[in-house]
Amino acid sequence: MINLLGNAIKFTERGSVTLGVDVLDVSAEKTALRFRVIDTGAGIAEADLAKLFQSFEQVGDRQKQAEGTGLGLAISQRIVQLMGTEIQVKSHLGKGSEFSFAVELSRAGSWAGSQPINQETPQMRGYSGPRRLILVVDALRDNRAVLRHLLEPLDFRVVEAEDGQAGLAKLQEARPDLVITGISLPGMDGFEFLQHIRTLEPLQHIPLIISSPAVSLPEQQSALSKGADAFLAQPVDAKVLLELLASHLKLAWVYDDKALDAMATAVPADSILPPNKTLEALLDLAMQANLRDLRQTLEALVNSDNAYRPFAEPILQLAKQFQAEEIEQLLQQYLNQELAHVE
Secondary structure: OHHHHHHHHHOOOOOOEEEEEEEEEEOOOEEEEEEEEEEOOOOOOHHHHOOOOOOOOOOOOHHHHOOOOOOHHHHHHHHHHHOOOOOEEEEEOOOEEEEEEEEEEEOHHHHHHHOOOOOOOOOEEEEOOOOOEEEEEOOOHHHHHHHHHHHHHHOOEEEEEOOHHHHHHHHHHHOOOEEEEOOOOOOOOHHHHHHHHHHOOOOOOOOEEEEEOOOOHHHHHHHHHOOOOEEEEOOOOHHHHHHHHHHHHOOOEEEOOOHHHHHHHOOOOOOOOOOHHHHHHHHHHHHOOOHHHHHHHHHHHHHHOHHHHHHHHHHHHHHHOOOHHHHHHHHHHHHHHHHHHHO
16 A cells, blocks of 8 residues: 555646545455555556556656656565455556555454464564674665564664665675665666675675565576575565575574473474484475475475374474474484384
8 A cells, every 4th residue: 555655646746646445345254345546647558557567667757767666566466466356457648547456354353353372472582693784775665674674673783775886885884694685776786786796705605685576486596596595575475584594694593482492302202203214304404494395395294194293293383483403403303213213
């Protein structure tokens, strides 16, 4: 909504910008709403409507586009699609535009009442070791703000730059532990920025994550082949972001209670263990802090035989909390247990 309203205001010199919310249907559990942003601004030519939601595409008056990079509508459309719907647009050149989407939402009261309350859920509060500095380079202030708001509560220091040249200056000045950069940057794009970093002898080994709404496999592979250490899709998934940070900065997360420590050292008596080869493969993934592949392997294991569920569930819980070291300890304990049985 912020992006749609921001665009409407930017392209409306006179007249009005209206936000409308219509109730389409109501039930005990759900409410269907239609959101509409209507402006009397510049409007969009019919020929430009087809490419309106494509990444890095901008349409309309070039003088009005200085603020954006053409990513906002692409990201907004993807967020709405994740909610099972799409943004629709009606526009007449010189007369204005209407952007709208309908979405079914859970009623707040019924949702709150249905959520289980688990007093033992551990709260992540940071990481062990020295405080780490993250450089975020992105032309859009909102994208930088999302990362800052995710990282600062976990005790990361965050510095920002809005283009590649400013990013290089911050890099030399602040010497960050890791860089997250967008692709479409004014003057110097993210790939050029990456190439500059990889040629700077004191800084070339700093981990760098490319963040973009383009998530096709060829685009991800292109980013990695140009020297990026990882690819982070937008909208940012907080769990994926923390997995990447844990992997590339070798972090051990710190929690407010010790519930997971007890889980990590307890071997359930009714657990049926998979073969040693599978345990060793899982241990290897944990040692690499590759928790995404570890979760997928465990889920496939349970799908193949539900008898492995008591074994898998505690490890999946640890993986959701990014506790790679605790998973290592638990898997090593299982392996030692199996070796003792063999002896």
